[in-house]
Amino acid sequence: MLEKLHVKGYALIDDVEISLSKGLNVLSGETGAGKSLLVDALGILLGEKGDTGAVRAGDEEADVTGVFRVDGCDKALAWLSEHGIEPEDGEVILRRTLRNNGKSRIFIQSVPSTKADLAEFTGFLIDMHGQHEHQSLLQVDSHRELIDLYGGHVELANGFHEVFLELARKKKQLEDLEKDERDRLREQDMLTFALNEIKAARLQEGEEEELKRESSLLAQSEKLFNLLEHFHELVAESGNGTLASLRSAAHDLSALSGIDISLAPYIERFNNAYYEIEDISESIRRYRDGIDFSPRRLEECEERLSALRRLEKKYGPTIKDVIDYAADCETKLTRLTNWEDEKKSLTSEIAALEKDVVARARDISDKRKSTAEKLSIEIQRNLVNLGMPKAEFRIEIGKKLSDSGKPVCGPWGMDSPEFLISANPGEVPKPLRKIASGGEMSRIMLAIKTVLAEADTIQGLVFDEIDAGIGGEVAVAVGRYLKTLSVGKQVLCVTHLATIAVHADNHIRVVKEASGSRTVTDVRQIEGEAKVVEIARMLAGDSKGVRSLAHAEEMLKAAGKL
Numbered sequence: 427m428l429e430k431l432h433v434k435g436y437a438l439i440d441d442v443e444i445s446l447s448k449g450l451n452v453l454s455g456e457t458g459a460g461k462s463l464l465v466d467a468l469g470i471l472l473g474e475k476g477d478t479g480a481v482r483a484g485d486e487e488a489d490v491t492g493v494f495r496v497d498g499c500d501k502a503l504a505w506l507s508e509h510g511i512e513p514e515d516g517e518v519i520l521r522r523t524l525r526n527n528g529k530s531r532i533f534i535q536s537v538p539s540t541k542a543d544l545a546e547f548t549g550f551l552i553d554m555h556g557q558h559e560h561q562s563l564l565q566v567d568s569h570r571e572l573i574d575l576y577g578g579h580v581e582l583a584n585g586f587h588e589v590f591l592e593l594a595r596k597k598k599q600l601e602d603l604e605k606d607e608r609d610r611l612r613e614q615d616m617l618t619f620a621l622n623e624i625k626a627a628r629l630q631e632g633e634e635e636e637l638k639r640e641s642s643l644l645a646q647s648e649k650l651f652n653l654l655e656h657f658h659e660l661v662a663e664s665g666n667g668t669l670a671s672l673r674s675a676a677h678d679l680s681a682l683s684g685i686d687i688s689l690a691p692y693i694e695r696f697n698n699a700y701y702e703i704e705d706i707s708e709s710i711r712r713y714r715d716g717i718d719f720s721p722r723r724l725e726e727c728e729e730r731l732s733a734l735r736r737l738e739k740k741y742g743p744t745i746k747d748v749i750d751y752a753a754d755c756e757t758k759l760t761r762l763t764n765w766e767d768e769k770k771s772l773t774s775e776i777a778a779l780e781k782d783v784v785a786r787a788r789d790i791s792d793k794r795k796s797t798a799e800k801l802s803i804e805i806q807r808n809l810v811n812l813g814m815p816k817a818e819f820r821i822e823i824g825k826k827l828s829d830s831g832k833p834v835c836g837p838w839g840m841d842s843p844e845f846l847i848s849a850n851p852g853e854v855p856k857p858l859r860k861i862a863s864g865g866e867m868s869r870i871m872l873a874i875k876t877v878l879a880e881a882d883t884i885q886g887l888v889f890d891e892i893d894a895g896i897g898g899e900v901a902v903a904v905g906r907y908l909k910t911l912s913v914g915k916q917v918l919c920v921t922h923l924a925t926i927a928v929h930a931d932n933h934i935r936v937v938k939e940a941s942g943s944r945t946v947t948d949v950r951q952i953e954g955e956a957k958v959v960e961i962a963r964m965l966a967g968d969s970k971g972v973r974s975l976a977h978a979e980e981m982l983k984a985a986g987k988l
Contacts, residue, residue, distance in 0.1 A: 427446075427448065427494065427495045427551075427885055427886055427916045428446050428468075428492055428493070428494055428551075428552065428886055428916065428918070429445065429446060429493045429494065429495055429517070430443060430444070430445055430446070430491075430492065430493040431443070431444050431446065431464070431467070431468060431471075431490075431491075431492050432489075432490070432491040432492070433463075433464065433467045433488075433489075433490050434488065434489040434490075435481060435482040435485035435487060435488045435489060436463065436466075436467050436480055436481070436482060436488040436489075436490065436524075437460070437463050437466075437480050437482060437488075437947075438460050438463060438482070438938065438945060438946055438947040439460060439463055439464070439467070439482070439946065439947045440482065440941065440944075440946045440947075442464070442947065442948060442949050444464070444934055444949050444951070445932075445951065446916065446918065446932060447916075447931055447932040448912075448916055448931070449912045449913075449916070449917070449931030449932065450908055450909055450912035450917045450919065450929055450930050450931050450932070451916070451917065451918045451919070451930065451931065451932045451933075451934065452918075452919055452920075452921060452926065452927045452929075452930035452932070452933050452934065453465070453918070453919070453920045453921070453934050453936055454920075454921060454922070454927050454933065454934075454935055454936070454960060454964060455935055455936035455937055455938075456937070456938070457922070458938060459936045459937055459938045459947060460936050460938055460947030461920045461936045462890065462920065463947060464936065464947075464949070465554070465888065465890045465918075465920055466480070467488075467490045468490070468492070468554070468888065468918075469554060470490055470522055470524070471490045471491075471492050471520055471522055471544075471548070472544070472545065472548040472549075472552060472554065473541050473542070473544040473545025473546075473548055473549075474545075476522070476524045476530055477524075478524050478525065478526055478527075478528050478530075480524065481524055481525070481526045485526070486525060486526055487523045487524060487525040487526065488523065488524045489521070489522075489523045490521070490522050490523075491519065491520065491521045491522075492519070492520045492521075493517055493518075493519055494517065494518050494519075494520060494548075494551055495516055495517055496513050496516060496517070496518050496551070497513070497516035498885075499550055499551060499883070499885065500883075501550040501883065502518075502547065502550040502551055505546070505547050505550060506518065506534075506535075506547075509534075509537070509543070510537075511534055511535050511537050512535070513535070514535070518534065518535050519533075519535055519536070520532075520533070520534055520535075520544065520548070521533045522544070532544050534547060549884075550883075550884065551884065551885065551886050552884065552886035552887070552888060553871070553875075553884050553886070553887050553888065554888040554890065555867060555868045555871040555872070555887070555888065555889050555890065555892070563845065563858055563871060563874060563875075564858055564859040566842075566843075566844050566857070569821070569843045569844055569845050570794075570838055570839075570841065570842075570843045572878055572881055572882060573794050573797050573798060573801065573821070573843055574790075574794070575878070575881035575882070575883075576797060576801055576877075576878055576881040577793060577794065577796070577797030577800075577801075579790055579793050579794065579797070582786070582789070582790050582793070583790060583838055583839070585786065586783070586786045586787065586790055586838065586839055587837055587838060589779060589782055589783055589786060590783055590835065590836075590837050590838075591837070592779060593776065593779040593780060593783055596772055596775050596776050596779060597776060599772055600769065600772045600773065600776060603765065603768060603769055603772065604769070610762060610765065613758075613762065614759065614762045614763075617755045617758055617759050617762070618755075618759065620740075620741065620751070620752070620755050621752055621755040621756060621759065623737070624737060624741065624748055624749070624751070624752040624755075625752065627733060627734070627737060629734070629737070629745055629748060629749055630745075631745060631746055631749065633734070633745065634731065634734050634745055637727050637730055637731050637734075638731065640723075640727055641724065641727040641728060641731065644723060644724035644727060650717070651714075651717075654710065654713070654714040655714075657710060658707070658710070658711060658714070661703065661706075661707045661710075662707070668703065669700070669703065669704055669707065672699075672700050672703065673700070675696070676693075676696055676697060676700060679692060679693055679696055680693060783835055784835070786839075787835050787839045787840040788840070790839050790841075791823070791839060791840055791841050794823055794839075794841055794843065795823050798821035798823055798843065799821075801821060801877065801878075802819055802820055802821050804877045805819045805873050805874050805877050806818070806819045808872075808873035808874075808876055808877060808907070809869070809870065809873045811903045811907070812869045812872060812873055812900060812903055812904055812907065813869065813896050813899075813900030813903070813904075814849065814866070814869060814870070814873075816849075816850060816851045817847060817848065817849050817850075817870070818847070818848040818855055819845070819846070819847050819855075819870075819873075820845075820846045820847075820848075820855045821843060821844070821845055821846070822843065822844050822846055822855075823841050823842075823843050824841070824842040824843070824844065825840060825841070825842060826839070826840055826841060826842045827842075844857060845857070845858050845874070846858070847870055849866050849870075858870070868889045868890065868891055868892035868894075869892060869896075869904065871889070872889060872892065872904065872907055872908065872911070873907075875887060875911060875915075876907050876910060876911050879910075879911055879914055879915065880914070884915075885915055885916055886915070886916045886918075887911065887915050887916070887917045887918070888917075888918045888919075889908070889917065889918070889919045889920070890920045891920070892904060892908075892919060892920075892921065892926075893921045893922055893923045893926060896923075897923070901923045901925045901926065902925045904923075904925075904926055905923070905925045905926040905927075905928065905929050906929075908926060908929060909929040909985075912929075912931065922964065923964065924961045924964040924965045924978065924981060925981075927960070927961060927964055928961055928978075928981045928982050928984075928985040928987060929985050929987070930957075930987070932951065933951070933952050933953065933957055933960065934949050934950070934951050934952070935949065935950045935951075935952050935956075935960050936948075936949055937949070937950065957982065957987070957988075958975060958978045958979050958982060958988070959975070959978075961978035961981060961982060962974040962975045962977070962978040965977055965978055965981075
């Protein structure tokens with residue numbers, strides 16, 4: 427839902443902000459006041475082409491900003507998530523500037539974006555009807571989705587879509603499997619060679635680090651050996667070694683405690699220190715005796731490290747990666763070895779899925795055709811009520827065709843539905859996008875949107891030129907339809923007709939007035955007496971006459987707005 431629209435420096439608009447509400451929002455005002463300028467500015471914000479000539483004279487740029495509430499709109503939220511953009515308190519701010527030098531800037535929640543992104547995102551939020559490109563119903567792809575929503579086929583369509591994608595995956599697997607036989611044999615040879623090479627190396631995780639440590643020690647073997655020998659000489663129990671001296675000291679301490687009993691506690695502490703040093707000495711001796719200081723062992727370590735590094739370079743970058751690569755080779759070799767069996771299995775699965783896809787496609791196609799008939803009748807009835815009794819609306823459920831012209835199934839079935847319309851007797855129904863009249867387009871879209879109100883997920887609708895060339899009972903009907911549609915949607919309508927404006931939940935009057943030496947467009951949200959005066963002006967061009975004011979008041983009361 428669009429909550430606020432701020433337009434600055436656009437054509438006659440100096441600086442204007444309007445607040446929009448749920449329900450029916452009406453823009454009214456004298457011809458030339460600038461109502462269409464506001465709608466055009468909104469169109470720019472929705473991704474339509476921007477004309478730098480619309481920048482207000484004397485300004486360097488035009489700026490259009492909109493605050494949209496997106497909570498509850500799953501498609502819009504999914505789009506934002508995919509593009510890494512976060513709403514704030516359920517709101518998203520869109521901004522677009524047009525500079526008089528031809529450059530343009532677009533922001534979605536402060537994130538620089540493209541016109542294509544802007545149009546795609548806002549396409550989930552608002553439809554504009556009239557002389558505007560931003561209409562979802564002009565996109566043929568949306569027709570299938572609307573038929574499924576209206577007919578309650580969404581679950582069937584989603585189920586078909588999942589099976590179709592599974593079929594596509596299986597076909598891709600078979601295609602990969604059926605690569606040229608020489609390629610398969612070549613790959614098999616390469617995988618076998620790599621696997622044998624890795625297996626022959628008998629790799630173990632952590633081996634490389636242990637070899638590096640041992641190699642480093644062996645490279646300093648002479649220094650290490652000399653230090654170990656020197657340590658042994660200093661600590662040994664024989665000769666002048668530390669342990670021999672400590673044993674003699676222990677004998678003296680024992681004698682001292684016999685003379686002074688207060689020295690007795692030191693005997694146990696001294697003995698513990700002696701035993702600890704003795705244990706360290708024995709451990710170092712065993713370490714010395716267990717080391718192989720042969721030059722051959724150093725050579726073996728270096729050769730093994732070199733072999734590991736070669737494997738890492740080819741299949742790494744680490745030994746763990748090499749081991750994982752070997753496991754992957756085994757898996758692929760198993761698949762290649764069992765090629766015929768896997769091919770038969772895949773072919774069987776594909777045949778079953780193709781049968782299922784065709785059956786599902788036929789079922790949903792029959793349902794779409796039945797739904798299309800009912801939907802066409804409902805829309806046709808609405809067109810009659812909206813002053814287009816000679817119009818013919820039709821939904822054509824065509825077959826989806828391949829490039830060669832053969833019927834095929836696509837991701838959503840075998841159908842290619844399209845909405846067609848003939849506005850005048852004798853004309854062949856044509857696609858909606860080929861309708862030229864903005865007024866006709868708006869009424870046709872109103873007829874369609876009213877029927878599809880619950881099915882259509884787009885919650886914001888803008889109708890421009892909807893009252894062109896109508897009056898009397900048709901104008902009354904249009905107002906009634908807009909009011910009905912606005913119960914579940916946010917509707918913004920530009921109108922000159924009082925019979926439409928009286929239903930407004932939020933009435934905005936657009937005025938053109940002098941500001942110094944310039945003419946500017948301004949807006950005023952009106953209610954109460956001001957609303958009566960505006961309706962009277964729209965009725966008879968007389969906002970002060972007693973009769974026109976009374977008539978206006980009567981109409982507003984009848985519409986429940988006073």
